[in-house]
Amino acid sequence: xxxxxxxxxxxxxxFSEELEQLSASVATMGGLAESMISDAxxxxxxRDSDLALDVAERDKRIDALQHDVxxxxxxxxxxxxxxxxxxxxxxxxLKISADLERVGDLAKNIARRTRALNEAxxxxxxKSVERMGRLVQRHLHEVLDAYVSGEIAGxxxxxxxxxxVDEHYNALFRELLTCMAGDSRLIGPGTxxxxxxxxLERVGDHATxxxxxxxxxxxxxxxxxxxPKGTPLESGAS
Amino acid sequence: xxxxxxxxxxxxxxxxxxxxxxxxxxxxxLMVLLVLLIGGVLEPGxxxxxxxxxSALAFIYFLTAVTRGAPxxxxxxxxxxxxxELESANAMLEKIAVPVLLIGPGxxxxxxxxxxxxxxxxxxxxxxxxxSLRQPRVLEAVSAALRGERGTVVEYASLAPIESHVRAFVxxxxxxxxxxxxxxxxxxxxxxxxxxxxxxxxxxxxxxASHELRTPLASLSGFIDTLRGPARDDEEARDRFLTIMxxxxxxxxxxxxxxxxxxxxxxxxxxxxSGEADLAAIxxxxxxxxxxxxxxxxxxxxxxxxxxxxxxxxxxxxxYEVVENLVENAIxxxxxxxxxxIEALDNCTRDIAEHAPERxxxxxxxxxxxxxxFDPRQRYGxxxxxxxxAGIDRxxxxxxxxxxxxxDGQKSGPTAGTGxxxxxxxxxITRHRGGFSVESATGTGSAFSxxxxxxxxxxxxxxxxxxDTASGVDAG
Numbered sequence: 197x198x199x200x201x202x203x204x205x206x207x208x209x210x211f212s213e214e215l216e217q218l219s220a221s222v223a224t225m226g227g228l229a230e231s232m233i234s235d236a237x238x239x240x241x242x243r244d245s246d247l248a249l250d251v252a253e254r255d256k257r258i259d260a261l262q263h264d265v266x267x268x269x270x271x272x273x274x275x276x277x278x279x280x281x282x283x284x285x286x287x288x289x290l291k292i293s294a295d296l297e298r299v300g301d302l303a304k305n306i307a308r309r310t311r312a313l314n315e316a317x318x319x320x321x322x323k324s325v326e327r328m329g330r331l332v333q334r335h336l337h338e339v340l341d342a343y344v345s346g347e348i349a350g351x352x353x354x355x356x357x358x359x360x361v362d363e364h365y366n367a368l369f370r371e372l373l374t375c376m377a378g379d380s381r382l383i384g385p386g387t388x389x390x391x392x393x394x395x396l397e398r399v400g401d402h403a404t405x406x407x408x409x410x411x412x413x414x415x416x417x418x419x420x421x422x423x424p425k426g427t428p429l430e431s432g433a434s
Numbered sequence: 435x436x437x438x439x440x441x442x443x444x445x446x447x448x449x450x451x452x453x454x455x456x457x458x459x460x461x462x463x464l465m466v467l468l469v470l471l472i473g474g475v476l477e478p479g480x481x482x483x484x485x486x487x488x489s490a491l492a493f494i495y496f497l498t499a500v501t502r503g504a505p506x507x508x509x510x511x512x513x514x515x516x517x518x519e520l521e522s523a524n525a526m527l528e529k530i531a532v533p534v535l536l537i538g539p540g541x542x543x544x545x546x547x548x549x550x551x552x553x554x555x556x557x558x559x560x561x562x563x564x565x566s567l568r569q570p571r572v573l574e575a576v577s578a579a580l581r582g583e584r585g586t587v588v589e590y591a592s593l594a595p596i597e598s599h600v601r602a603f604v605x606x607x608x609x610x611x612x613x614x615x616x617x618x619x620x621x622x623x624x625x626x627x628x629x630x631x632x633x634x635x636x637x638x639x640x641x642x643a644s645h646e647l648r649t650p651l652a653s654l655s656g657f658i659d660t661l662r663g664p665a666r667d668d669e670e671a672r673d674r675f676l677t678i679m680x681x682x683x684x685x686x687x688x689x690x691x692x693x694x695x696x697x698x699x700x701x702x703x704x705x706x707x708s709g710e711a712d713l714a715a716i717x718x719x720x721x722x723x724x725x726x727x728x729x730x731x732x733x734x735x736x737x738x739x740x741x742x743x744x745x746x747x748x749x750x751x752x753x754y755e756v757v758e759n760l761v762e763n764a765i766x767x768x769x770x771x772x773x774x775x776i777e778a779l780d781n782c783t784r785d786i787a788e789h790a791p792e793r794x795x796x797x798x799x800x801x802x803x804x805x806x807x808f809d810p811r812q813r814y815g816x817x818x819x820x821x822x823x824a825g826i827d828r829x830x831x832x833x834x835x836x837x838x839x840x841x842d843g844q845k846s847g848p849t850a851g852t853g854x855x856x857x858x859x860x861x862x863i864t865r866h867r868g869g870f871s872v873e874s875a876t877g878t879g880s881a882f883s884x885x886x887x888x889x890x891x892x893x894x895x896x897x898x899x900x901x902d903t904a905s906g907v908d909a910g
Contacts, residue, residue, distance in 0.1 A: 216561070216562060217562070219565060220541070220562040220564040220565050221564075223564050223565045223568055224564045224568065224570070224573060226568055227564070227567075227568025227569055227570050227573070228570045230568060231569065231570050231571075234591070234593065254570075257570075323833075323836060324832060324833060327832060327833075327836075328832070330593055333593055334593060337592075337593070338807055338808070340568060341807075344565040344566070344568075345555075349808055349809060349810045350807055350808055352808065352810075353784075353807065353808020353809075354808070356808075357802065357808075360801060360802050363799065363800075363801050363828070363831065363832065364801075364832045366828070366829070367828065367829040367830070367831060367832045367833070368832070370829040371829060
């Protein structure tokens with residue numbers, strides 16, 4: 197309907213194709229980021245250090261893709277001087293690619309910690325990390341779907357549900373604290389798991405950011421309501 | 435004249451009109467000659483010669499038309515065969531339930547059969563593959579095939595909106611087209627979710643069953659040893675032990691029942707139900723069947739159900755199981771003499787469906803344990819079960835639907851369940867493309883809500899839902 201791929205009403209056909217190519221590049225980046233998060237979580241559950249290494253390697257590709265997207269956007273801005281909807285699409289793509297690049301970095305960090313985690317005894321809390329990871333992965337998937345389809349409902353849905361991620365994070369935080377307080381040997385791996393949870397929470401924030409950008413690109417207005425936050429009680433935990 | 439386009443003529447005009455045309459033309463010519471003769475313009479001798487020559491010419495023409503037509507029938511046999519082969523291949527491609535795509539240069543989708551359109555939620559026009567299928571490894575394989583390299587098989591898993599495992603076959607195809615890029619990539623997607631699931635279910639079932647059955651088994655064998663040894667002649671101890679053993683075996687049976695039920699639900703989780711059920715009627719039935727259990731603990735029900743049926747898409751037996759589990763939990767975890775409120779709502783938006791408008795307590799924790807992708811057009815039937823028990827600390831909420839998870843301090847006691855109830859609820863709800871949420875405040879109580887999609891009234895939306903559910907990979 198409104199997706200960059202489908203709004204092909206430019207007099208210069210090449211312009212439409214370039215915009216379509218741009219959104220495809222961003223989608224490819226998104227797919228890569230999704231797969232990194234998914235595999236990083238898998239690596240935690242299956243204690244697979246090789247997979248973790250592979251995830252860390254993929255960060256280079258996401259960086260390269262981001263440069264590529266930036267080049268495309270600069271070219272578009274310079275040659276086509278887009279206005280209104282086209283301009284918003286360009287700016288949103290620029291920002292989304294930056295968000296996705298950060299997601300790649302966070303996935304890489306999770307993968308690195310996984311390798312450290314594998315050297316210690318298994319922790320009982322990986323199930324909670326998995327649940328939180330899957331939720332975040334799902335949010336990322338939904339905003340990227342919203343991006344390529346141009347249907348903002350999915351983006352708004354994720355945006356409104358960011359506090360679910362926070363709720364998971366806070367629950368995991370408390371559980372980890374209890375766990376570490378009970379057994380000092382768990383402090384090492386527990387800390388890694390804590391950072392992994394924090395990274396996942398930040399991936400969730402990036403997904404929320406992308407949701408805002410998608411909304412902006414499609415409608416031209418910002419998601420104005422106050423960003424959903426956990427209740428004040430939770431601020432102590434984060 | 436028509437011989438330059440034998441294929442066109444073969445299909446559009448059979449040769450009979452042509453022969454008839456020749457005869458008509460010849461007759462017309464003869465008539466003209468006759469008129470000329472009557473008018474006295476032509477000598478009879480000249481007329482005879484001209485008409486004979488003309489007739490001979492027409493006859494030769496007629497014969498050539500017949501003989502030219504002669505080889506045509508064989509062409510007529512072969513040509514339609516070729517086109518019907520093509521047509522049948524096309525028809526098969528259209529009907530086959532396996533998604534098949536043809537990817538052109540630059541990763542553009544050139545052709546996709548309906549199964550592929552549903553699976554990837556593609557629009558009417560093609561677009562680029564990378565926007566509809568964001569799987570880096572599949573995209574890599576496709577671009578390799580477009581360079582004419584060897585085909586590969588890639589497996590990928592997608593978790594949203596429903597977990598699915600797909601095996602993608604990528605094959606390069608060389609097309610008879612001019613230009614620098616003759617290669618196309620054929621992409622065939624095989625949904626292997628069921629077999630993957632079955633595999634994992636089996637492993638999970640064995641692990642869970644062996645782990646959870648060990649405790650009651652150990653206690654049983656302990657009691658048997660005691661009964662054979664020290665307590666052999668102790669009447670009173672024997673009675674007591676046998677009662678406990680009976681309880682343990684009951685527990686084992688419940689556990690196996692629940693595990694089997696969970697396995698069954700998980701197996702079918704990716705196949706959405708097609709029937710319709712009435713949420714309000716189900717709630718009434720559940721309340722009637724659980725009344726004895728509630729009476730035993732002096733718990734009263736507070737029902738708030740709509741008079742009209744609250745129709746939802748779903749499997750009645752499974753929805754019944756969901757409601758039964760929730761109400762049973764509420765009874766179990768409420769103090770004696772408490773009130774359990776059961777509320778059914780029809781035609782709700784997602785926001786209302788997820789949580790009640792007003793909170794149980796100002797600091798209550800709310801969490802969505804399972805939910806479909808957000809769709810503002812979808813309406814839901816909601817069932818909310820509220821108790822005023824002890825409530826659940828917010829840090830335990832995310833783990834509630836984990837199998838065998840019990841909130842600390844609930845592990846023992848006569849009312850202890852199998853720890854599978856909410857896991858079953860979650861899986862049934864996920865299968866129904868519905869949602870499951872909890873709100874709780876310690877000291878005030880808990881409220882569990884399930885919401886199930888309403889049947890879609892118009893055809894357009896029905897198609898959308900169908901596409902969503904059929905895809906299992908990608909839904910907008």
